[in-house]
Amino acid sequence: MTKPSIPAAEIFKAYDIRGIVDKTLTVDTVKAIGQALGSEAAARGQRAVAIGRDGRLSGPELANALAEGILAAGVDVIDIGCVPTPVTYFAAHHLGAHSCVSVTGSHNPPDYNGLKMVLGDETLFGEKIQALRQRIIDGTLTLAHDAGVRREADVADDYIARIAGDVKLARPMKIAIDCGNGVAGAIAPALFRRLGCEVTELFCEVDGRFPNHHPDPSKPENLRDLIRVLAETDAELGLAFDGDGDRLGVVTKDGEIIYPDRQLMLFAADVLERLPGGEIIYDVKCTRNLAGWIRARGGKPTMWTTGHALVKAKLRETGAPLAGEMSGHMFFKERWYGFDDGLYAGARLLEILSRHADGNAVLKSLPNAVCTPELNVKMNEGEPFELVRRLRESAASGVFGEASEIITLDGVRVEYVDGFGLARPSNTTPVVVLRFEADDDAALKRIQQTFREAINDIWPGLQLPL
Numbered sequence: 001m002t003k004p005s006i007p008a009a010e011i012f013k014a015y016d017i018r019g020i021v022d023k024t025l026t027v028d029t030v031k032a033i034g035q036a037l038g039s040e041a042a043a044r045g046q047r048a049v050a051i052g053r054d055g056r057l058s059g060p061e062l063a064n065a066l067a068e069g070i071l072a073a074g075v076d077v078i079d080i081g082c083v084p085t086p087v088t089y090f091a092a093h094h095l096g097a098h099s100c101v102s103v104t105g106s107h108n109p110p111d112y113n114g115l116k117m118v119l120g121d122e123t124l125f126g127e128k129i130q131a132l133r134q135r136i137i138d139g140t141l142t143l144a145h146d147a148g149v150r151r152e153a154d155v156a157d158d159y160i161a162r163i164a165g166d167v168k169l170a171r172p173m174k175i176a177i178d179c180g181n182g183v184a185g186a187i188a189p190a191l192f193r194r195l196g197c198e199v200t201e202l203f204c205e206v207d208g209r210f211p212n213h214h215p216d217p218s219k220p221e222n223l224r225d226l227i228r229v230l231a232e233t234d235a236e237l238g239l240a241f242d243g244d245g246d247r248l249g250v251v252t253k254d255g256e257i258i259y260p261d262r263q264l265m266l267f268a269a270d271v272l273e274r275l276p277g278g279e280i281i282y283d284v285k286c287t288r289n290l291a292g293w294i295r296a297r298g299g300k301p302t303m304w305t306t307g308h309a310l311v312k313a314k315l316r317e318t319g320a321p322l323a324g325e326m327s328g329h330m331f332f333k334e335r336w337y338g339f340d341d342g343l344y345a346g347a348r349l350l351e352i353l354s355r356h357a358d359g360n361a362v363l364k365s366l367p368n369a370v371c372t373p374e375l376n377v378k379m380n381e382g383e384p385f386e387l388v389r390r391l392r393e394s395a396a397s398g399v400f401g402e403a404s405e406i407i408t409l410d411g412v413r414v415e416y417v418d419g420f421g422l423a424r425p426s427n428t429t430p431v432v433v434l435r436f437e438a439d440d441d442a443a444l445k446r447i448q449q450t451f452r453e454a455i456n457d458i459w460p461g462l463q464l465p466l
Contacts, residue, residue: 004032004136010381011114012133014427015125015309018105018114021058025113027065034069036135037101037117039142041075044120046099048076050153052088053103054183054244055206058113063103066115067150074144079152082206084183084245085116086341090162091155092118093337104183104244107216110209122316123339125309156187164194166335167347169354176235177346178202178226180215184245188343192239195347200235202226215242217249218327220257220373227255237359239346246308247328248342250349252360259373261286262366263349264324265293270352271322271334272297278321278334281314283307284410285326285374285435288420289367305410307427308340326374326435369419370444371437375465376426384425384432388412390458391423399454414451418443421451434466 007029011019017033019025041049049070053059059082067077080091085102092100099119105112117124124132135141175197179185185204192199202225203212213222217240226238230253240249250258261282268280268290276298282290283306291301304314308329315323321334330345331338353359379387391412400406405415411424411433419438426433434451438444448466455462 003139004028004035006137007032007133009133012129014129015307016114016116017129018108018112018428020111021062021113025062027061030062030115031065031069032136032141033115033132034066035072035141036069036132037119038070038073038075038148039135039140040132041070041099041119042073042142042144046075046097046120048078048097048099048148050078050080050088050091050095050097050100051103052080052083052085052091052100054085054105054208055082055181055186056105056110056113056208059103059208062113066101066103071148071150072144073142074146074148076148077150079150080155081152082183082186083156084187084343086246086339086343087156087159087187089118089337089339089341090159091153092121094155094158094162095153102244106244107214107242107247123309123312125307125313160187160191160194163191163344163347167195167351169196169350171354172196172198173237173350173354173359174198174200174235175350176200176202176226176229176233176238177204178217178223178238178240179204180213180217180222180241180243181205181207181210182215182241182243182245184241184343187245188241188346191343191347192350195350197350200229200233202229210243217242217247218374223249223251223257226251230255237350237353239349241342241346242328245342246340248330248345248349249328250363252363254360256364258363258366259371260324260326260328260330261290262363262368263330263345265290265366266352266362267322267324267330267332267345267348268294268299269297270348272299275321275334279318281311281318281320281323283311283325284407284413284424285422285433286324287369287371287437288415289369293367303407303409306424312339369437369439370441372435372444375434377432377434377462377464379430379432379462381430384430387432387455387459388423388425391454394454394458399457401450414447416443416447419447421447423451423455
């Protein structure tokens with residue numbers, strides 16, 4: 001095997017590998033990464049890696065290249081086909097492989113693809129992802145005398161059966177689901193019908209071009225179709241999934257978006273009834289109402305850094321039964337495996353709501369605040385980290401006014417008696433993520449104005465969505 005070319009550094013992200021197909025992410029690049037991953041798997045004593053892929057047009061070719069690289073390192077490959085990312089995670093457990101790769105571009109545009117990787121039940125992130133590139137640079141790639149063996153497995157029915165055996169609805173429910181032409185559409189309709197739901201389908205045909213709307217339920221504009229269908233039909237609730245099915249969006253009958261931090265309140269209350277004193281983990285973008293809610297129900301709230309791989313690592317470290325992110329990733333360790341799974345989270349939500357005659361009333365009664373969605377400030381590579389670094393330095397000089405607490409766990413989160421503001425650099429794209437919450441509109445505007453002035457002082461001329 002000829003020595004592979006060195007992959008572009010920019011595709012090795014904090015939580016995964018991701019790039020533009022045929023530009024930064026080529027077939028040869030993915031094959032080399034596969035051999036590096038197979039080499040690392042072999043070094044860890046892992047004998048097989050399950051490979052799944054989302055519905056992107058580049059998926060089959062890249063998944064095949066990945067498999068070739070892993071096989072060259074002497075590690076077996078179990079090809080589970082076109083499935084949501086959480087089904088790939090499930091396969092690693094169900095098939096006893098304990099290692100897997102999902103070939104997915106998640107919620108990114110159609111010309112992107114990438115790899116989410118697990119070895120020995122550990123999600124790779126940070127330095128462990130960088131180490132794969134270093135293996136390629138150093139040439140420390142295993143080329144086994146006996147190549148690995150490739151086989152196929154279909155675990156979709158087992159995945160559905162596993163959830164249906166765990167989640168029980170107290171009554172039938174009528175729901176609408178929007179899969180945005182992502183790969184969740186291959187599983188979600190059958191899953192929710194198996195649970196006893198009457199399902200109205202939106203864009204459940206898997207199409208890697210995403211012809212109807214972008215598959216990202218964290219953006220309100222991508223939920224417009226679901227809101228319209230809820231208004232026009234007798235469906236009582238709407239669920240939406242991202243491109244690879246590991247994130248959940250929720251919309252009430254009257255069109256209110258229940259953001260994931262409020263979803264997490266409901267999940268936490270349910271879990272803590274069975275596991276009193278349990279630790280509930282949430283990321284820095286979540287509502288300040290969460291900590292008090294969790295404590296009031298006997299739980300231990302833990303704020304943590306944003307990123308599905310980082311949250312999973314914290315979940316594993318602490319043994320917490322539940323974690324959630326504002327982006328829509330939900331991690332159930334109680335009754336499930338601890339990985340992020342939008343489909344399973346949707347099932348657990350319906351289980352809770354089915355116990356009530358009016359599930360929407362339950363959702364709408366959750367504590368709320370005036371807030372913004374995630375606001376992204378586009379910058380050049382590296383600049384978001386520099387901006388936030390300067391903001392941290394400025395915080396010490398009082399630029400954030402009457403702040404009650406400044407949290408620098410991940411970016412800068414400034415707490416006030418009546419709200420909070422957050423600025424953090426994204427680990428996946430060159431943007432600064434802003435989010436604001438307050439008791440009322442006046443407080444929200446004041447906090448936003450404080451952040452606007454602080455940012456303009458250190459980075460004049462930046463276009464802010466405030």
